[in-house]
Amino acid sequence: KKKKIAGISVKEMVDDKALEGLVKLSIAAGTDVKTAAGISIAAIKGFRLEMSDMGRVNDVLVKTFTSTNTTIETLGESLKMAAPVAAAAGISIEETAAAVGALGNAGIQGTMAGTGLRMAINKLLRPSAEARKSMQKLGLDGILTLQPAGMAAQATMRSLTVEIDSSKKQVE
Secondary structure, eight states: OOEEEETEEHHHHHHHHHHHHEEEEEEHTSSSSHHHHHHHHHHHTTOOOOOOHHHHHHHHHHHHHHHSSHHHHHHHHHHHHHHHHHHHOOHHHHHHHHHHHHHHHOOOOOOHHHHHHHHHHHHHHSOOOOHHHHHTTTTTHHHHOOHHHHEEEEEEEHHHHHHHHHHHHOOO
């Protein structure tokens, strides 16, 4: 049986030069390779990217934790909470990391930042009646119909919920 690290085969790690990138990320972050790998790979999977995107992901991570009030660990926690919803809404890792960095600068870090961002995205995708009225007053009433990502995200979230429920039942 072939060994895998976080669902990635050792061959993929070597062929895609992922290991080299993870070592560089860990040095920049001042953390161990295992922590850096966990955060980087979770971001890749959370944003539905490929292992070949690891360089891009690592660049975004480094840029964010070196230019904002975040660490690799708090950034990883934030992305863990926000990435699936952001990706479903068509929001890039760059945009999501920038939002997490801005929240970090405001003193909101880790799971609090990720959960807050996830909730904000969900509210924009499914605004309450009161929020819809406010959006209409601001002239933003067409925002959801203009953005196909919003409709796609709703469908994706429904299917993810079904998959998660199915996975829970299998685990039980």
